[in-house]
Amino acid sequence: MQMDDRKMRVLTAVIEVYTHTGEPVGSKLVSEQMDVSSATVRNEMAALFNMGLLEQPHTSAGRLPSYTGYRLYLDQLMQTLPLTPKERGGVDALFNVRDPDPDKLLEDAAQALAQFTGCAAFTATMPPEAVTVKQVGILPSRSKAVVILIIASNGVVKSRVCRLDFALTPELLEIYNRFATATLVDKSLREISKIYLNSVAVSSGGYARVLTPILSGVYDLCQEISQGQFALSGEANLLSYKEFQPIAYEVLEFLGDRKNVLSLVQKAQGRTTVTIGRENSHPVLYDSAVVVTRYRIAGGATGAVGLIGPVRQNYAKMIPYLEYFSDTLGSLLAETYDEQQ
Incomplete structure (x- = not known):
């Protein structure tokens, strides 16, 4: 069965009425919109039903657009309305x-x-996949806490508080920042994996224990940015x-x-x-x-x-x-x- 102009107009009318009411659409309402007889609309709606473009929830009810009907409307019939x-x-x-x-x-x-x-x-x-760590900073917060700050190459900034089980000294804070800059800056987010950070901790020698909670925080922040x-x-x-x-x-x-x-x-x-x-x-x-x-x-x-x-x-x-x-x-x-x- 051919999808002629009148069938397209009937399908469009049914969809537009149903959009506003959420109720099955009868032929009388469509005929008033199209200025054609109810009998003509009923015939066209019956044809659209046989084509699978309309559905009838109950025997005595009006028709609803099927998902196939909606797809045809979206792809071929709909005329978008520009914003005012x-x-x-x-x-x-x-x-x-x-x-x-x-x-x-x-x-x-x-x-x-x-x-x-x-x-x-x-x-x-x-x-993008190529995002890297542009800047990393370890900032003092309280005597046993620091703020980890990461700025990515795509401009995203993330930070979080990391609690420590020891008192932080200015000397230790300086070591943290030098080490973080040397091992993390210019690394892609993909490179900063748990395996890589474990190797970083091991390479720090005697600082591995005190670096571990901070590196864990760095990993979590990089995951947030990559997601x-x-x-x-x-x-x-x-x-x-x-x-x-x-x-x-x-x-x-x-x-x-x-x-x-x-x-x-x-x-x-x-x-x-x-x-x-x-x-x-x-x-x-x-x-x-x-x-x-x-x-x-x-x-x-x-x-x-x-x-x-x-x-x-x-x-x-x-x-x-x-x-x-x-x-x-x-x-x-x-x-x-x-x-x-």
Whole structure:
């Protein structure tokens, strides 16, 4: 059966009505939008049902778009709606921040995106493979504690307090810093493994015992940098959709694992990827839509913003908003990292 222009218009109308109501769509409502008879629309809806593009939950109910119907709509029929000047201004105002902290910026961005879309939203950065340690510092904190500071070549700064079981002297602090600079600066994050740091401790001779807790802290910080930054917000938004209520616990448990969410980014290809229904590889998302938009930062680093929500979304409006949002976030992160280098 051919997919002619009228069938395409009927399918588009059904999807747009269903997006707003979440209820099965009847022929009368579609006919009013298209200015054609209900009988004509019923015939076309029956044809779309036979083609697998519409579904009928009950015999007497209206029709719903199937996941196949949504895919056809996204790939061929949807016309995106450009952002209005007011919407652009709203995004620009959100990121009008002086000297932003990258971690806080990602958290605020995820929260704002969740509030705007009513979905669960996440933001993430992925550093390039060639990131190295640009600077490492061991700073005094208290008599038995130091602050380990690492600045990576991609501009990311990480620090943590390391507690010691002995009193720190100025002479020992100087030895720490010389040794750390000699063995860690210009090393890639991949090189700074547990095996390498064990060999560093052994090579320090009599200082191995006092260096071990600091080198352990260095390893943890390098792991954090190599894993990138991540923020998730709006998980509770999903509870307001009837589609998620029977599986709320499973979905929230899935989102609670950072690796699960980052796997959605890794599988996304190209600028913007929309994965709907059973296109998702995780069964818990079979009734969901995942929208991921990537952006570039600098020096090979990349980032992504994404949404997890019901399949019935206003993609024509959401996708342009998400792309403008991600571009603005990426530009600000690039400026922030440049200033830190």
